[in-house]
Amino acid sequence: MSTAFPRALIVGASSGIGATLALKLAGTGAKVAAVARRQAELDALAAQSAGRVLPYAGDVLDYAATPALFDRIVDDLGGLDLFIYNAGVMPPVEESEYNFDKDRQMIEVNFLAAVQWSNLAAAHFEAARAGVLCGVSSVAGERGRRGSPVYTASKAGLTAYFEAMRNRLTRYGVRVVTIKPGPVETPMTAGLKLPLMITADQAANEIVSALEGGATEAFVPGIWRPIMFVVRNVPSFVFTKTNI
Ligand SMILES: NC(=O)c1ccc[n+]([C@@H]2O[C@H](COP(=O)([O-])OP(=O)(O)OC[C@H]3O[C@@H](n4cnc5c(N)ncnc54)[C@H](OP(=O)(O)O)[C@@H]3O)[C@@H](O)[C@H]2O)c1
Structure with missing residues (x-):
C-alpha cells in the first residue's frame, strides 16, 4: 500500500474528526501517532488499526511536557x-455568560497549545525542507459571533496564525494547510441543531482528499466557501442585527 504520508502525527485524535482521520490515514498505510488525554480511546484506535495508530496520552495544556513528547514521537x-x-x-x-475559566480553556486548547505544537512541527519541517503542517480551524473563525465570542476568536487566531506560517514556510518546501469545517456530528456538537451538518466520516474523507490533493485551505464541505465569502462581506452594522 502506498501512502502520501508514511509518518503522521495528529494532536486531538481520541474522538470525532481526529479519531476518524487517524483511522483513515492508517487505512492508507500511514503510521499515525495519536495524541489526546483519553488513553482508552486511543488504545481502541490502535486495536482497530492493527497497530498502525500509535497511542500517546498527553494533555496539550502540559506545556512543559510537550517538547519532549514531540521529540519522542x-x-x-x-x-x-x-x-x-x-x-x-x-x-x-x-x-x-462571561466565564473566564471557559474562555481561558478555549484560548489555550484551540490556540495557544496549537501554536506550541505547530511551532515544533514547523521547525522540524523547515530544517527538513519538506512536510505538511495542518491546522483544523473552523468556519466559526470567519466572523465574530455573539453566541460564542471566544470560540470564534480562538479559531480566527488559529486561521491567521496558519496563514502567517504558510507565508513563512512555503519558501522552504513546507505546505501549510488550513482546514475550515462547518458543523460536523461529533461529541463536540452532541445535542446541537446546526445547519448543513455532515458526519465525521464525510469530514475526514474531505480532509484526506485536501491533504492528498495539495490544497492549502479547504472548507469542509466545499459549499462553505461561497457561503463564507458572502458572510465575510456582510457589513458589520447588518451582521450585528443577525444571528448567523
Ligand atoms: N464538530 C464540529 O462541528 C466542528 C466544526 C468546525 C471545527 N471543528 C474543530 O474540529 C476539531 C475536532 O473537534 P471534534 O468536533 O471532532 O470534537 P471532539 O470529538 O470533542 O474532539 C476534540 C479532540 O480534542 C482533544 N482535546 C481536547 N482538549 C485536549 C487537551 N487538553 N489535551 C489534548 N487533547 C485535547 C480531545 O481529546 P481528549 O478529550 O481525549 O483529550 C479530542 O480528541 C476541533 O478543533 C474543533 O474546534 C469542529
Whole structure:
C-alpha cells in the first residue's frame, strides 16, 4: 500500500474528526501517532488499526511536557511527514455568560497549545525542507459571533496564525494547510441543531482528499466557501442585527 504520508502525527485524535482521520490515514498505510488525554480511546484506535495508530496520552495544556513528547514521537516514527493540530474545545456558553475559566480553556486548547505544537512541527519541517503542517480551524473563525465570542476568536487566531506560517514556510518546501469545517456530528456538537451538518466520516474523507490533493485551505464541505465569502462581506452594522 502506498501512502502520501508514511509518518503522521495528529494532536486531538481520541474522538470525532481526529479519531476518524487517524483511522483513515492508517487505512492508507500511514503510521499515525495519536495524541489526546483519553488513553482508552486511543488504545481502541490502535486495536482497530492493527497497530498502525500509535497511542500517546498527553494533555496539550502540559506545556512543559510537550517538547519532549514531540521529540519522542518523531523518534518513534523515524521522522515526520504530516502534522495535524486538531485538538479543540467548545463548552456551552450562554448568551449573557462571561466565564473566564471557559474562555481561558478555549484560548489555550484551540490556540495557544496549537501554536506550541505547530511551532515544533514547523521547525522540524523547515530544517527538513519538506512536510505538511495542518491546522483544523473552523468556519466559526470567519466572523465574530455573539453566541460564542471566544470560540470564534480562538479559531480566527488559529486561521491567521496558519496563514502567517504558510507565508513563512512555503519558501522552504513546507505546505501549510488550513482546514475550515462547518458543523460536523461529533461529541463536540452532541445535542446541537446546526445547519448543513455532515458526519465525521464525510469530514475526514474531505480532509484526506485536501491533504492528498495539495490544497492549502479547504472548507469542509466545499459549499462553505461561497457561503463564507458572502458572510465575510456582510457589513458589520447588518451582521450585528443577525444571528448567523
Ligand atoms: N464538530 C464540529 O462541528 C466542528 C466544526 C468546525 C471545527 N471543528 C474543530 O474540529 C476539531 C475536532 O473537534 P471534534 O468536533 O471532532 O470534537 P471532539 O470529538 O470533542 O474532539 C476534540 C479532540 O480534542 C482533544 N482535546 C481536547 N482538549 C485536549 C487537551 N487538553 N489535551 C489534548 N487533547 C485535547 C480531545 O481529546 P481528549 O478529550 O481525549 O483529550 C479530542 O480528541 C476541533 O478543533 C474543533 O474546534 C469542529
